[in-house]
Amino acid sequence: MTEAPMTMPNPSLPAEAEIVERIQESGSIYTLRLRMTDQARHAAYTFAPGQFNMVYLQGIGEVPISIVSDPEDDTVLDHTIRAVGRVTRGLEQLGAGQRVGIRGPFGRGWPLDQACGRDVVLITGGLGCAPLVSVINYVVKRRERFGRLVILQGVKHTDDLIWHERYMAWAKLPDTQVLLAADIAGQGWPHHVGLVTELIDRARFDRDNAIAMMCGPERMMQACAEALLARNMATENLWLSMERNMHCGVGHCGHCQLGPHFVCRDGPVFNYTELAPLLGVRGF
Amino acid sequence: MGKSHRVLASHALDTLLAALRDDGYRCVGPQLRDGAIVFDTLHHAADLPWGWQDEQAPGHYRLQHADPSRAFAWANGPQAIKPLTFAPRETLWESRIEADGRMQFTATLPAEEKVAVIGARACDLAALRLQDQHFLEGAHADPYYAARRRNLFIVAVHCTAPAATCFCASTGDGPLCTAGFDLALHETDEGYLVDAGSEAGTAMIASLSLPAATATRVEQAETAVAAAGERQTRGLPSRNLRDLLFANLDHPQWDDVAARCLSCGNCTAVCPTCFCHAEHDVPLLDANLGRHEREWDSCFTEGHSYLAGIVIRSDTRLRYRQWLTHKLGGWHDQYGRSGCTGCGRCITWCPVGIDLTEEVARIHATGGGHD
Numbered sequence: 001m002t003e004a005p006m007t008m009p010n011p012s013l014p015a016e017a018e019i020v021e022r023i024q025e026s027g028s029i030y031t032l033r034l035r036m037t038d039q040a041r042h043a044a045y046t047f048a049p050g051q052f053n054m055v056y057l058q059g060i061g062e063v064p065i066s067i068v069s070d071p072e073d074d075t076v077l078d079h080t081i082r083a084v085g086r087v088t089r090g091l092e093q094l095g096a097g098q099r100v101g102i103r104g105p106f107g108r109g110w111p112l113d114q115a116c117g118r119d120v121v122l123i124t125g126g127l128g129c130a131p132l133v134s135v136i137n138y139v140v141k142r143r144e145r146f147g148r149l150v151i152l153q154g155v156k157h158t159d160d161l162i163w164h165e166r167y168m169a170w171a172k173l174p175d176t177q178v179l180l181a182a183d184i185a186g187q188g189w190p191h192h193v194g195l196v197t198e199l200i201d202r203a204r205f206d207r208d209n210a211i212a213m214m215c216g217p218e219r220m221m222q223a224c225a226e227a228l229l230a231r232n233m234a235t236e237n238l239w240l241s242m243e244r245n246m247h248c249g250v251g252h253c254g255h256c257q258l259g260p261h262f263v264c265r266d267g268p269v270f271n272y273t274e275l276a277p278l279l280g281v282r283g284f
Numbered sequence: 285m286g287k288s289h290r291v292l293a294s295h296a297l298d299t300l301l302a303a304l305r306d307d308g309y310r311c312v313g314p315q316l317r318d319g320a321i322v323f324d325t326l327h328h329a330a331d332l333p334w335g336w337q338d339e340q341a342p343g344h345y346r347l348q349h350a351d352p353s354r355a356f357a358w359a360n361g362p363q364a365i366k367p368l369t370f371a372p373r374e375t376l377w378e379s380r381i382e383a384d385g386r387m388q389f390t391a392t393l394p395a396e397e398k399v400a401v402i403g404a405r406a407c408d409l410a411a412l413r414l415q416d417q418h419f420l421e422g423a424h425a426d427p428y429y430a431a432r433r434r435n436l437f438i439v440a441v442h443c444t445a446p447a448a449t450c451f452c453a454s455t456g457d458g459p460l461c462t463a464g465f466d467l468a469l470h471e472t473d474e475g476y477l478v479d480a481g482s483e484a485g486t487a488m489i490a491s492l493s494l495p496a497a498t499a500t501r502v503e504q505a506e507t508a509v510a511a512a513g514e515r516q517t518r519g520l521p522s523r524n525l526r527d528l529l530f531a532n533l534d535h536p537q538w539d540d541v542a543a544r545c546l547s548c549g550n551c552t553a554v555c556p557t558c559f560c561h562a563e564h565d566v567p568l569l570d571a572n573l574g575r576h577e578r579e580w581d582s583c584f585t586e587g588h589s590y591l592a593g594i595v596i597r598s599d600t601r602l603r604y605r606q607w608l609t610h611k612l613g614g615w616h617d618q619y620g621r622s623g624c625t626g627c628g629r630c631i632t633w634c635p636v637g638i639d640l641t642e643e644v645a646r647i648h649a650t651g652g653g654h655d
Contacts, residue, residue: 011424012376016387037386058379058387058574061565084592099387101379245591247563250424254560255588257610260617265422281533283602
């Protein structure tokens with residue numbers, strides 16, 4: 001049959017990475033700050049906000065984790081993780097100096113090029129804020145390229161909110177609005193009590209020249225998308241980051257399929273129009 | 285290439301096997317085992333299933349005696365090419381934590397082994413084409429699949445004995461092999477007619493110094509294959525059922541089939557296009573060592589749609605609907621055509637005899653399908 005190069009790239013093979021720092025963000029959420037030990041490989045690594053790596057814990061397995069650091073930070077790759085499964089609970093036990101495997105970046109990131117010159121509305125729920133923190137940092141560092149920055153973040157309980165100081169710092173930036181919500185408010189919670197969708201009416205942005213990016217539970221994203229559409233935003237300006245079971249990261253293993261889409265490869269960031277027919281349909 | 289058939293006498297099949305072996309190929313071909321036709325290393329033409337044919341029906345597979353002068357008078361067995369290119373289970377890489385804490389990864393790519401598969405059918409070739417698209421033609425080609433694929437030589441045999449479960453004529457994939465082979469054989473009463481479909485196939489024919497076949501013999505053979513297509517009784521109402529199925533996600537037929545389906549995954553295991561696989565680490569006694577494997581998986585398992593504590597397809601109705609809407613729907617978006625090549629294996633090897641053509645027909649009849 002046809003000749004093929006004997007040394008083709010192997011998207012399944014991880015590279016060794018060192019944990020430069022481990023940061024406890026909340027009771028169950030931590031950030032692993034990683035650097036590939038092969039310096040040339042680390043230097044050559046580039047990613048777009050919204051893309052993810054497969055992070056490997058020896059003997060247990062791999063998990064897809066979005067990259068939350070700035071794409072132009074060439075020193076470390078930050079991965080913010082909630083300990084929920086076998087791999088993420090195992091990774092939680094590791095500390096600075098220990099090694100993991102990473103491979104990536106995979107998937108399609110946020111449409112930052114389309115956000116240029118427009119109001120950027122970011123709506124997140126729970127740890128869904130992580131895949132959009134890199135977008136916030138990206139916009140903040142290049143403030144002149146974008147219009148207003150509107151950040152809406154909702155959590156179930158105030159204890160689940162990470163990066164509170166960062167939100168407060170972003171709130172002080174010009175042309176920036178930060179609104180936080182918690183379903184269950186702890187003592188002294190100065191923000192909204194309720195759902196993140198309820199914040200949309202308080203968000204100030206030009207609906208005709210805005211792009212909305214959402215990440216969080218699907219029902220939350222669906223409700224937010226409907227609220228934005230009710231405010232006459234165009235469907236093509238709504239973007240959602242989806243989550244599905246992923247083993248390979250390159251659209252081969254089949255687990256992440258959502259109708260015709262391979263979430264790992266065609267997403268995880270999708271335009272609302274691509275998802276609309278199956279969004280919220282049980283079983284997809 | 286093509287339409288320059290040569291004659292290979294029945295007793296000369298061993299000559300072909302020997303020539304392939306001389307070229308470094310391990311020959312793999314159909315043989316009788318455990319009451320079925322299975323593909324394994326083929327040493328002699330005598331080991332082919334001479335004089336056997338398969339009787340297939342929903343949930344039913346039996347071999348019967350037939351014309352002893354025929355080695356390919358059967359439709360298919362549970363597997364053909366897929367396990368040769370997409371390994372049912374394989375190690376992707378091994379890792380090791382050194383004494384100083386460093387971690388090393390070693391890819392475990394398959395050894396380069398030339399394999400010649402004899403007896404592939406048109407449905408298998410169409411399925412291989414789809415697997416090639418899936419594993420090789422995206423942004424990330426799979427080097428494990430590629431290593432096996434590039435060493436594969438295919439000797440197809442046009443099908444003249446479709447089973448009752450076959451519907452390749454309906455999907456447009458057979459029974460005549462039209463592309464994707466190195467050699468294709470017609471089995472006739474007076475031996476074989478060989479045609480090449482690649483440069484390697486042309487070279488192989490040239491090395492055997494075979495006499496040319498007359499146009500009449502080729503025409504007779506092709507007529508027999510066309511007749512085999514006409515004998516097929518099953519079919520799908522359209523080659524593109526994407527819109528019909530996605531418009532009927534709440535059709536009562538999904539509940540009906542879910543009441544019968546065991547969610548065992550046999551259909552996905554025998555399907556020549558199903559590509560799902562799971563990756564997992566193998567527990568090793570030495571905790572400093574890691575072994576990462578992949579293994580065929582099925583959308584009928586609970587784990588397939590597991591996501592952070594929830595299962596997206598928690599019941600059989602959702603799993604069967606996933607399998608059928610993907611196979612006959614989603615594939616059109618992914619690879620430009622249906623993911624079904626009409627081999628009928630999912631019908632035969634379903635332990636409760638679920639027939640996807642029947643399920644589709646019921647949705648088509650009551651769910652707004654058009655002829």
